[in-house]
Amino acid sequence: MTAQHTHESVVLPQGVRAPRFRPPAGASSTASQSLDGPWRFRLYPEATTGADPADAGSDWATLDVPGHWQLAGAPDAWPYGTPAYTNVQFPIPVDPPRVPRANPTGEYRRTFAVPPAWRSQGRVVLRFEGVDSWFEVAVNGQVLAQSHGSRLPTEVDVTDALVDGENLLAARVTQWSAQTYVEDQDQWWLSGIFRSVSLEHRPVGGLEHVSVTAGYDHRTGAGELRVDVETGAGSAVVRVAELGVEARDGETVRVPVEPWSAESPRLYDVAVSTPAETVTLRVGFRTVTTEDGVFRVNGRAVKLYGVNRHEFEPTRGRAVTPETMLADVLLMKQHHVNAVRTSHYPPHPHFLDLCDEHGLYVVDENDLETHGFEPLGWRGNPTDDQAWAPLLVDRVVRMVRRDAHHPSVVVWSLGNEAGRGQNLAAMAQAVRSLDGSRPLHYEGDWASGEVDMYSRMYAASPEVALIGRGEETALPDGALDSHRRGLPFVLCEYAHAMGNGPGGYTDYLDLIDAHPRLMGGFVWEWIDHGIVRRDADGTPFYAYGGDFGEELHDGTFIADGLLLPDRTPSPGLVELAAAYAPLQVRPAAARPGALELRNRYAFTSTEGARLEWTLMGEDGVVGQGELEEILAPGESRVVGAAEVVGDALIESAGDGGLWWLVRAVPREAPSWAPEAFDLGAGQVLVRQAAPLAPARGPLTRTADGHHAVGPVVLDATGRLLRVGATPVRLARMDAWRALTDNDARRAWGDPIGDGEAWRRAGLDRLHERVDRVELEGDTLVVTARTAGAASDCGFTVRYEWRTVDDTTADLVLRLTPEGSWPGSVPRLGWLLALEQPSAGDVTVDWTGLGPHESYADSARAALAGRWRHTVDDWQTRYTHPQENGARRGVTRARLDLAAGPLTLRAVEVRVGGRPVHGVELTARPWSDTALDAAAHPHELAPDGVLWLHVDAAQHGLGSAACGPGVLPNAVLRPTPVTLQIRLTVG
Ligand code: IPT
Numbered sequence: 001m002t003a004q005h006t007h008e009s010v011v012l013p014q015g016v017r018a019p020r021f022r023p024p025a026g027a028s029s030t031a032s033q034s035l036d037g038p039w040r041f042r043l044y045p046e047a048t049t050g051a052d053p054a055d056a057g058s059d060w061a062t063l064d065v066p067g068h069w070q071l072a073g074a075p076d077a078w079p080y081g082t083p084a085y086t087n088v089q090f091p092i093p094v095d096p097p098r099v100p101r102a103n104p105t106g107e108y109r110r111t112f113a114v115p116p117a118w119r120s121q122g123r124v125v126l127r128f129e130g131v132d133s134w135f136e137v138a139v140n141g142q143v144l145a146q147s148h149g150s151r152l153p154t155e156v157d158v159t160d161a162l163v164d165g166e167n168l169l170a171a172r173v174t175q176w177s178a179q180t181y182v183e184d185q186d187q188w189w190l191s192g193i194f195r196s197v198s199l200e201h202r203p204v205g206g207l208e209h210v211s212v213t214a215g216y217d218h219r220t221g222a223g224e225l226r227v228d229v230e231t232g233a234g235s236a237v238v239r240v241a242e243l244g245v246e247a248r249d250g251e252t253v254r255v256p257v258e259p260w261s262a263e264s265p266r267l268y269d270v271a272v273s274t275p276a277e278t279v280t281l282r283v284g285f286r287t288v289t290t291e292d293g294v295f296r297v298n299g300r301a302v303k304l305y306g307v308n309r310h311e312f313e314p315t316r317g318r319a320v321t322p323e324t325m326l327a328d329v330l331l332m333k334q335h336h337v338n339a340v341r342t343s344h345y346p347p348h349p350h351f352l353d354l355c356d357e358h359g360l361y362v363v364d365e366n367d368l369e370t371h372g373f374e375p376l377g378w379r380g381n382p383t384d385d386q387a388w389a390p391l392l393v394d395r396v397v398r399m400v401r402r403d404a405h406h407p408s409v410v411v412w413s414l415g416n417e418a419g420r421g422q423n424l425a426a427m428a429q430a431v432r433s434l435d436g437s438r439p440l441h442y443e444g445d446w447a448s449g450e451v452d453m454y455s456r457m458y459a460a461s462p463e464v465a466l467i468g469r470g471e472e473t474a475l476p477d478g479a480l481d482s483h484r485r486g487l488p489f490v491l492c493e494y495a496h497a498m499g500n501g502p503g504g505y506t507d508y509l510d511l512i513d514a515h516p517r518l519m520g521g522f523v524w525e526w527i528d529h530g531i532v533r534r535d536a537d538g539t540p541f542y543a544y545g546g547d548f549g550e551e552l553h554d555g556t557f558i559a560d561g562l563l564l565p566d567r568t569p570s571p572g573l574v575e576l577a578a579a580y581a582p583l584q585v586r587p588a589a590a591r592p593g594a595l596e597l598r599n600r601y602a603f604t605s606t607e608g609a610r611l612e613w614t615l616m617g618e619d620g621v622v623g624q625g626e627l628e629e630i631l632a633p634g635e636s637r638v639v640g641a642a643e644v645v646g647d648a649l650i651e652s653a654g655d656g657g658l659w660w661l662v663r664a665v666p667r668e669a670p671s672w673a674p675e676a677f678d679l680g681a682g683q684v685l686v687r688q689a690a691p692l693a694p695a696r697g698p699l700t701r702t703a704d705g706h707h708a709v710g711p712v713v714l715d716a717t718g719r720l721l722r723v724g725a726t727p728v729r730l731a732r733m734d735a736w737r738a739l740t741d742n743d744a745r746r747a748w749g750d751p752i753g754d755g756e757a758w759r760r761a762g763l764d765r766l767h768e769r770v771d772r773v774e775l776e777g778d779t780l781v782v783t784a785r786t787a788g789a790a791s792d793c794g795f796t797v798r799y800e801w802r803t804v805d806d807t808t809a810d811l812v813l814r815l816t817p818e819g820s821w822p823g824s825v826p827r828l829g830w831l832l833a834l835e836q837p838s839a840g841d842v843t844v845d846w847t848g849l850g851p852h853e854s855y856a857d858s859a860r861a862a863l864a865g866r867w868r869h870t871v872d873d874w875q876t877r878y879t880h881p882q883e884n885g886a887r888r889g890v891t892r893a894r895l896d897l898a899a900g901p902l903t904l905r906a907v908e909v910r911v912g913g914r915p916v917h918g919v920e921l922t923a924r925p926w927s928d929t930a931l932d933a934a935a936h937p938h939e940l941a942p943d944g945v946l947w948l949h950v951d952a953a954q955h956g957l958g959s960a961a962c963g964p965g966v967l968p969n970a971v972l973r974p975t976p977v978t979l980q981i982r983l984t985v986g
Pocket of ligand 1: 087
């Protein structure tokens with residue numbers, strides 16, 4: 001092939017047509033042929049050594065299209081190189097627009113035949129939906145086109161190169177090209193024809209392009225429809241049978257309609273016909289505005305409760321299947337996500353069909369990111385280089401032409417992390433001239449001069465609050481400042497969901513809900529991009545950066561999603577569902593024992609939901625009923641437990657802790673709703689448990705001279721030997737946790753990360769010194785000091801053991817920090833490690849918050865109740881192992897140990913003198929040390945011990961991996977703690 005220079009220079013695609021819109025599959029009456037399936041394939045190490053386009057490659061291997069060549073044999077074999085992950089940094093020298101000699105180049109071949117009528121009655125167009133990164137197309141040995149724009153469509157008119165019968169199609173694809181410099185998204189570098197390829201018959205007088213504007217006037221209830229066409233010959237008829245509409249293209253029709261919104265995604269079939277072709281589009285009527293600094297859909301202020309979605313599957317990379325696209329959309333709907341930013345490129349077009357149908361607001365983002373120029377001070381950034389202008393404009397134009405008919409697309413985004421520069425204006429102007437009906441987004445230029453919303457990523461909540469109130473720091477340029485002050489504000493990325501976390505959703509959402517200017521935000525990000533590969537012994541695991549031996553990589557930063565790689569919702573997604581739930585149920589700020597209910601929907605009342613309440617005691621449900629309330633869109637109401645439940649029922653419930661829960665259950669669940677789906681749930685503690693009477697039983701000695709405290713045996717040095725018949729491996733106070741990704745990094749603006757502060761304090765290497773073991777009346781008192789090697793700060797610890805009876809003992813643990821501490825502490829509590837051969841199989845039955853894990857700043861999804869899990873199920877297998885699995889508010893837990901049951905009761909818990917309801921409980925079949933050391937979950941092996949953490953408190957999670965750390969309300973300071981636990985055997 002010739003034209004090698006093209007992948008090394010800034011040139012527009014050559015020999016291609018302006019791509020047409022992408023109607024849903026089967027929606028056009030003209031014929032088409034899928035070219036997906038096995039193609040002949042050969043990989044060359046350099047772009048200059050490819051094969052002759054006339055070579056049919058008959059003896060080559062085959063590769064499936066769509067797919068990435070690096071994943072051809074995943075997870076078992078890597079015949080064509082391996083994936084590589086970098087976030088910001090380029091994996092090639094920054095030398096735009098040139099690329100290195102080593103440039104993996106895939107040669108693809110296949111044959112096809114088209115019916116003769118396709119050629120005699122029109123044109124034949126070859127359409128590529130996505131090829132990464134640069135490619136050249138030849139038919140029957142004749143080079144026809146070069147194209148690029150990995151996530152954008154390319155159309156090539158191949159008519160004149162066709163012959164009767166079999167034709168040879170050749171595609172040469174290079175991994176690196178000038179385009180690499182504008183496609184530096186935070187993801188794996190993966191190449192090839194990764195989206196579908198088709199051949200389409202375009203009859204003479206067919207629809208070359210269709211653009212649809214379908215607005216909704218909320219004052220009159222009228223839909224306003226206008227369809228424009230490019231036909232090459234004559235006009236088109238537009239029919240909406242359901243509405244009795246028949247019009248010409250270019251004509252505006254007004255007719256009463258039901259509007260489209262993410263809440264009610266009403267679609268109408270609009271048939272657009274020329275004599276030669278009919279296309280049926282699924283059209284939704286809706287109007288999006290950003291006037292007066294408020295983002296509105298159909299006249300109502302709408303908040304975007306969003307996520308950032310990259311396309312990803314663990315064995316297929318970005319070559320996602322329709323099943324996966326549907327799974328993503330349904331998982332989003334099931335978790336109360338109402339908006340998706342297609343970070344950082346236009347998604348597979350079918351994904352947008354699904355968003356139209358199921359109801360998601362979409363920020364459709366252009367395939368543009370030049371982030372790797374940032375570390376170089378943005379020197380040479382294409383966004384500010386005139387030579388790149390046509391190319392960047394071409395990219396947005398191809399996105400808008402492909403996607404503008406989708407009602408779900410409510411915002412166009414010019415790209416991500418591409419710095420500032422003159423080409424932004426050119427792109428914005430190009431978009432507006434094609435489609436003036438949607439606001440524009442771009443975050444990389446905070447002046448927001450070219451766009452219709454002020455956008456930021458990971459801004460901390462105090463700044464977001466300022467912006468919400470319109471009190472942000474002024475821009476030096478007065479005109480720009482007043483423009484920006486009039487714009488709504490969006491967090492295009494926030495709440496970085498890496499590993500265990502994020503904590504603190506509520507902090508942002510309360511602001512978003514309170515300030516009309518704040519139009520919402522998009523959590524970073526939807527899924528961990530873990531690629532399946534096998535360990536030396538064949539065990540499959542999810543790989544991240546570095547696992548393929550990359551020369552440069554960004555490690556675990558690719559595992560920062562709400563879904564684990566296999567699409568298991570992480571606790572962070574479960575928490576997000578509660579934080580995003582349309583019916584918010586939260587303890588009323590000003591009224592103890594009351595809940596505030598708030599309907600967050602913009603268009604929908606709660607009429608369609610039953611508001612079920614439950615009074616929950618220590619042993620289970622005490623009473624149940626239904627609230628009569630119906631809340632209009634946006635309405636809030638405070639409801640007290642006592643007035644609904646009645647004092648009598650509350651008093652009849654013994655003297656244990658008592659929770660009042662409300663759960664909104666749809667009267668008619670959507671077809672995609674999972675079991676136990678709710679529109680929101682929450683609870684308030686209406687009564688703390690009454691304290692238990694103090695223990696008074698005798699302390700005794702065993703035959704071998706140990707202390708026996710009921711069923712608990714300690715030796716003369718205060719070491720805990722047995723609890724009932726179960727030997728103890730280790731028992732002491734603890735203040736360490738296996739670092740989360742958030743702990744391990746430093747929050748923006750913080751001088752030192754939490755994890756680093758904890759290591760400085762020696763918390764990962766605690767040693768206990770026992771000072772005294774004495775009897776004080778009925779109490780065995782062990783006094784100790786626990787501190788970290790190389791550190792002079794530590795804790796004085798007092799363990800007080802008392803017998804309740806033969807089967808029950810009380811432990812009161814009192815710890816007091818001493819010395820000068822460098823920061824927070826991860827946990828304050830008691831570590832009890834019990835010898836237990838099959839610790840993973842032990843069932844834990846507990847009363848407290850559940851069923852999922854919860855932390856101080858991530859507990860909205862945790863509901864009071866009585867729950868059961870095995871220790872195995874108690875673990876969250878984060879792609880990068882770390883602290884996980886804590887359950888808060890636990891007042892009782894029964895563990896079915898091999899030797900019989902052991903029940904723990906939280907009698908009294910005080911943190912810094914303040915009473916706390918229940919303990920935070922964690923149970924693992926391996927130690928924190930092993931958890932901290934493991935790079936992947938499959939490396940963790942049960943060690944024959946059940947490791948229990950009974951904590952008075954744990955530090956929150958925050959999102960320091962990218963953004964703010966743990967907020968003050970969830971920071972655990974070194975502080976005095978009292979923890980009284982009752983242990984019962986049998
Ligand atoms: C931001 C990027 O836009 C996103 O792609 C991802 O890399 C994210 O960070 C972190 O996971 S950019 C960052 C400098 C804030």
